[in-house]
Amino acid sequence: MHKLAFLFPGQGSHFVxxxxxxxxxxxxxRETFNEAxxxxxxxxxxxxxxxxxxxxxxxxxxxxxxxxSSVAIFRxxxxxxxxxxxxxxxxxxxxxxxxxxSGIFSxxxxxxxxxxxxxIAAMAEHDKDGGMTIIxxxxxxxxxxxxxxxxxxxKKVYISCYNTKKQTSISGLKNDVMEVEEKILDLGGQxxxxxxxxxxxxxxxxxxxxxxxxxxxxxxxxxxxxxxxxNFTGALYKDPKEVIFYLKNHFTNPVKWIDTIxxxxxxxxxxxxxxxxxxxxxxxxxxxxxQIQCFGQKDERHNLIQLxxxxxxxxxxxxxxxxxxxxxxxxxENHNWNNNEYEEGVIKxxxxxxxxxxxxxxxxxxxxxxxxxxxxKCLKQIFETKIVSKKEQKEWITQILEETGxxxxxxxxx
Numbered sequence: 001m002h003k004l005a006f007l008f009p010g011q012g013s014h015f016v017x018x019x020x021x022x023x024x025x026x027x028x029x030r031e032t033f034n035e036a037x038x039x040x041x042x043x044x045x046x047x048x049x050x051x052x053x054x055x056x057x058x059x060x061x062x063x064x065x066x067x068x069s070s071v072a073i074f075r076x077x078x079x080x081x082x083x084x085x086x087x088x089x090x091x092x093x094x095x096x097x098x099x100x101x102s103g104i105f106s107x108x109x110x111x112x113x114x115x116x117x118x119x120i121a122a123m124a125e126h127d128k129d130g131g132m133t134i135i136x137x138x139x140x141x142x143x144x145x146x147x148x149x150x151x152x153x154x155k156k157v158y159i160s161c162y163n164t165k166k167q168t169s170i171s172g173l174k175n176d177v178m179e180v181e182e183k184i185l186d187l188g189g190q191x192x193x194x195x196x197x198x199x200x201x202x203x204x205x206x207x208x209x210x211x212x213x214x215x216x217x218x219x220x221x222x223x224x225x226x227x228x229x230x231n232f233t234g235a236l237y238k239d240p241k242e243v244i245f246y247l248k249n250h251f252t253n254p255v256k257w258i259d260t261i262x263x264x265x266x267x268x269x270x271x272x273x274x275x276x277x278x279x280x281x282x283x284x285x286x287x288x289x290x291q292i293q294c295f296g297q298k299d300e301r302h303n304l305i306q307l308x309x310x311x312x313x314x315x316x317x318x319x320x321x322x323x324x325x326x327x328x329x330x331x332x333e334n335h336n337w338n339n340n341e342y343e344e345g346v347i348k349x350x351x352x353x354x355x356x357x358x359x360x361x362x363x364x365x366x367x368x369x370x371x372x373x374x375x376x377k378c379l380k381q382i383f384e385t386k387i388v389s390k391k392e393q394k395e396w397i398t399q400i401l402e403e404t405g406x407x408x409x410x411x412x413x414x
Contacts, residue, residue, distance in 0.1 A: 002271040004085045005264045006077075006101070006226075007285075007292070008070045009276035010092030011197070014062045016051035018277040019069040021298060023049070028079050031408040032072035032107070039111045040064060059125075059196060060118040063093055066276075067114045070097040071107055073275045073296050079405025081308045082318050086269060087236075089229040089260050091281060092161065092200065095250060101275075103225040103399060104243055116215050117251075120208040121198035130199030131174040132160060133181055136167050138189030143168045146183045150176060160201035161255040163284050171199035201254050209251040216244045225399050234259025257284060273304065321367055321404045322357045325375045328396040329353065335387040345385025349378035372406065376413050 022029045023045070037044050047056055048065050056062060070090075074097075090098035093114070100110035124130055135143055143159060147170060150157050157172030157180050170177055181191045199205060221240045228237050232249045234256035261284070264272075272292040274281050285292040293300045308318065319327075329350050336342060353375050360367060376397065383393045401407040 005087040008090035008094035008097035009280040013280040029072040036068040125198040132197040134192040136190040171202035231255040
């Protein structure tokens with residue numbers, strides 16, 4: 001049995017036509033894009049599918065397209081396969097996708113955060129004349145040495161991502177970045193300037209990080225459904241209360257991607273599934289000698305669906321809509337000690353959910369809508385009788401609907 005971790009890509013994973021084939025094939029992708037357009041007030045589908053690339057590549061547009069596509073791909077995996085990950089992790093921008101899919105942010109809030117983050121980053125690029133460059137085929141230590149030399153001369157240029165042992169990115173003032181680029185070229189490295197990029201993950205984002213912190217303090221922070229590995233520390237978020245502090249520092253400190261992958265590898269992960277439209281992270285993972293599949297790629301998606309839904313060893317472990325309702329029913333704490341009310345409001349509706357489960361059997365299957373609705377009503381009755389808080393009720397029901405791809409079918413229950 002595989003132990004899975006889901007990876008979410010960051011900037012640079014956009015292209016004209018992104019997610020179009022999945023949009024045509026899966027209703028949950030269409031619904032996710034429609035919701036994003038309601039929130040953002042733009043024709044995101046046209047931007048992603050038709051471009052032009054000059055418009056799609058604008059930082060705000062690209063980031064919203066990447067974020068929406070990643071969430072749509074994650075939701076498709078959960079609906080079509082439903083196999084739970086051990087960890088989630090995102091590269092740079094992708095950490096916001098990971099946190100949203102883990103339940104920390106609602107999709108609506110996640111979209112608005114990504115949009116705001118892009119806006120304040122654009123101001124930092126303009127006001128401070130900052131930029132960013134990817135450096136390949138040269139050891140990290142050499143890049144560090146060149147950045148430190150430049151800093152001693154009063155230059156503002158810093159390593160912003162540790163992707164692999166021989167791939168980094170640097171951020172800083174454009175002229176200072178260009179000087180380090182020249183040194184790297186002389187030493188045999190390769191450079192790929194990210195035109196139009198803000199100086200992410202560097203001290204030039206200090207002012208923007210304070211604005212982000214202020215904005216995040218107004219956002220509802222949920223609970224972790226799945227553990228998320230932080231770019232800032234290369235280890236797990238331990239508590240939802242850390243989210244704002246970590247994301248503030250995420251803006252001004254380097255992405256520790258090598259540490260992120262190493263952490264999950266040390267925990268016994270046997271397969272990484274990239275929740276992106278192309279294999280952006282594959283090279284990074286291959287350099288770290290870790291297996292990866294990209295669910296946004298048609299052939300790899302087909303292989304994963306075959307593996308998890310057709311292989312007997314996996315099929316029996318796949319959770320279903322009804323089994324998730326049963327888990328929620330028994331996992332919530334009871335605060336009602338009236339035996340008669342407990343019998344009527346907990347025991348009987350729980351037995352009814354079990355009856356629905358038995359009617360279909362234990363394997364993942366297509367349930368009738370009226371049976372799913374009945375199970376949700378029974379679960380709601382159990383929550384109310386147990387005196388479960390409205391906040392916890394919403395989190396459980398939203399999790400069930402998102403993980404089974406039925407979030408748009410039962411919007412009134414959220």
